Amino acid sequence: MKIALAQLNYHIGNFADNKRKIIRKIQRAEKAGVDLVVFAELAISGYPPRDFLEFEDFVKRCNTAIDEIAAHCTKTAAIIGTPVFNPNKKGKPLYNAAAFLWKGKVRKHFLKTLLPNYDVFDEYRYFEPNRHFKILTFKGFKIAVNICEDLWNVTENPLYTINPMDEVIGMKPDFIINIAASPFNYHQIDIRTEVLRKNATKYHLPLFYVNHVGAQTELLFDGGSLVMDSKGKILDEMAYFKEDFRVYELDDILQGRVIRGITNQRPVIGMIHDALVMGIRNYFKKLGFGRAILGLSGGIDSAVTAVLAAKALGPGNVYNVLLPSRFSSGHSVTDAVNLANNMDMPYDIIEIEKPFRAFEETLKPFFKGLPFDVTEENLQARIRGVILMALSNKFGYILLNTSNKSEGAVGYGTLYGDMNGGLSVLGDVYKTQVFELARYINRDSEIIPENIITKPPSAELRPGQKDTDSLPDYESLDEILYQYIEKRQGPKEIIEMGFDEKLVRRILKMVNTNEYKRDTSYFKGIVQSFWYGPEDAHRG
């Protein structure tokens, strides 16, 4: 028997495109003599469909698309993720299902039991958990078909009181097929491999794992679908950050023959780099946009953002605007110009002095001689935001936000100013990682001028300003932020780790009191405009 895995980049609510993609792979599989081709979790809707699932019509359109796909599964069977209605009167109205398509029809649904509802996941909001267990019998093989989280309850303190594999293992399956929607984070590849390995070894079964690839605004799927033998050895690993399609002889897998093995070993920062480039490219493409604009300050954040955007969209499609004020240093402009020239990106220099003076004059009678303070600093950042948005409105550029996660966390940024933007490229990247990214970008030749990387970070909103005037050094800041944000450690625990108590309290207070600035600089859910079909994509 031949099994194919299709790792595809779906588009939420874009049924026409998703369907076309899937059918094309079924046809390819059929040509290759494949018996069963496997697609990812909720492939037909894209993941995460979120509140679209609350609209009956949306779910009906998923099912109609699945029926149309089934008509193409005459010889080759397929497993595809889709939401289905719960036929029972009790419980939530939907199940998260793996549909088994064969001989022109949907033959069976395998329902998801464990519904993740933490971090980026919200599945219990929409889906009823499965309680009835079965396996798939196909061409003489018994297959345990399950969905993503169904395999993840293998920790020491299991989150769920049930393990779906325990329920079907008595039915003696020959192997496992798990369809997933498992987003990228820079620890995820190791964690995911470990979880799959625990299952393979615990149940002594080989395992086919199919993930999504591509970006859905703030979620990045890295792909990395894989095949593992019953001893937990990776027999084959599919591409990261691009679509892939591979055919396997089941016999090879059951025998534990290594196909290509692990092929994607790379430094973490390289993975982050590729993830961000893919994220920008998909964001623009799925929304029907082509060109980005950003404020290039001469600092490291906007430099890295510009380079990533140039790699994603082509340098000619990244319009860099230098917006110097009376406080900008000479090197800021020359550094920024050098970067734009190194990458062959268009740029303009627009002085903000005129509007700055006009605001000063307009506000003078109301400010009553009060001294220059954070108000005037914010004013400059907001004037820049207004100019960038005006160019965006006039010419249809999408503004890229250039803030990093560290400054976002402590609120070091101006709301409605430098926090503006349609996509926050570095919004989930700590400042120390931004430096790593710059070094990675320059690994072969100097793309980002060295001076941008080595000079002390500054917002240049008043004379001689440095980030370190109001922030701790970024190494300490990022370590403490990591414990608080990623590890959910409270002040007491972080201090007990040996960090300076005053510093910890100061940083956590900044994080908490600046909560109001976050979650405002992201455009959310804009991809969902595709529900009505690609002709309705947002273009203006």
Add this chain to the structure above:
Amino acid sequence: MKIALAQLNYHIGNFADNKRKIIRKIQRAEKAGVDLVVFAELAISGYPPRDFLEFEDFVKRCNTAIDEIAAHCTKTAAIIGTPVFNPNKKGKPLYNAAAFLWKGKVRKHFLKTLLPNYDVFDEYRYFEPNRHFKILTFKGFKIAVNICEDLWNVTENPLYTINPMDEVIGMKPDFIINIAASPFNYHQIDIRTEVLRKNATKYHLPLFYVNHVGAQTELLFDGGSLVMDSKGKILDEMAYFKEDFRVYELDDILQGRVIRGITNQRPVIGMIHDALVMGIRNYFKKLGFGRAILGLSGGIDSAVTAVLAAKALGPGNVYNVLLPSRFSSGHSVTDAVNLANNMDMPYDIIEIEKPFRAFEETLKPFFKGLPFDVTEENLQARIRGVILMALSNKFGYILLNTSNKSEGAVGYGTLYGDMNGGLSVLGDVYKTQVFELARYINRDSEIIPENIITKPPSAELRPGQKDTDSLPDYESLDEILYQYIEKRQGPKEIIEMGFDEKLVRRILKMVNTNEYKRDTSYFKGIVQSFWYGPEDAHRG
């Protein structure tokens, strides 16, 4: 036996204040010879505590506070909502509990079984559902103690496969105590009463129901705690939109004696009015702010916002800024000035012409003679936003956003312009309701000048502009938005209701393609800064 209900306004993470409030009521209850005093769901943490629940330290502090309160429950017992740790290795780490405190100690926990995870609720993210059922035996009575949603599974298509009251009814309880955190919406009072009535009559038991009151940024709790007899008759109804404390003779309730009955019958628009005033007042007070600023345009949205703010904070604390441009009509300024004078609110007039011209000049070389378009309209709105934020930064005012829900839904507003603001007062109020609110405000005398209510709505961003140039009339718009947003009806269903197909498709397309503008004009979770104690409140 005497039972007291305490309907209080808690503050998320402000353990000191919440504890003090609760202890004061226990002391008052003891003086009144009360046997058992009942507080709301998750009273000790405030509701919703959200991701604070992911921090062990936060939950420990809840439990420490409960222990300290228990020391005050020597004679009078208390039931108080609190998160508790799940002692089992399996399942989520917490339960949502009702702690029973008596004779100086926590004696029992009653755990929540049904965890709402829809609409504003996210409880399954944090809590494990209860599976073991018991009742409280206290002074010869058997009491079914449960928590909010536990009583809500009484619809025709129940969301959950279990009913906690079915599990305990065999233990023959004498009455029900339900502690809740049930937010206000303008249908909620009827729905809530109906749900409680179904339980009272289904199980033939009287019912004590205790709700929260007060605002937690975007959630408004209306209070309206009540006592019902076993036939579903309301024996007493506590205050709406303010704290309340009442003592009942259990015998009266068991006998079905009407205490005061229903006392709060009022028009829906009056409830909305009071809810918004409470919301503004609580938002400012809980954050330690005192003074608001807003752009008073002469239109109805900013007029209603200003009046609500004046009622919440005192007219002297609402600073109105008129920001006329070259396109503003004369009546806009006079109408706005008349309103400010009617309410005795301070105001200033700041012309935006100078910065507008400065931006035009600065951008001229880059705009290359292209005609005036939405860019220049947005520019004016953004200049206003910059001026309001500058005044906010300089003097510590909090900017109120004045957009309504209808324009927010269809994206009729300028991102980083008139969508700016710390609190979106009318963000959940449709335009037709804004008119109703204006009429309600003027019910006794003309506070909002009649001309503001009757003139055609206009953004005044170009000569002769009217809202109806780009929007349908607000009656049709709101009806269609209501079906789409509140009722989750898709395009097909709404068209089948008889609405014009072109209009429906146009409106839903606007809603979808403008998703990116929403969720950016709210400051979220700022109240959570109180975790570290009131001294850490955000003040600048």
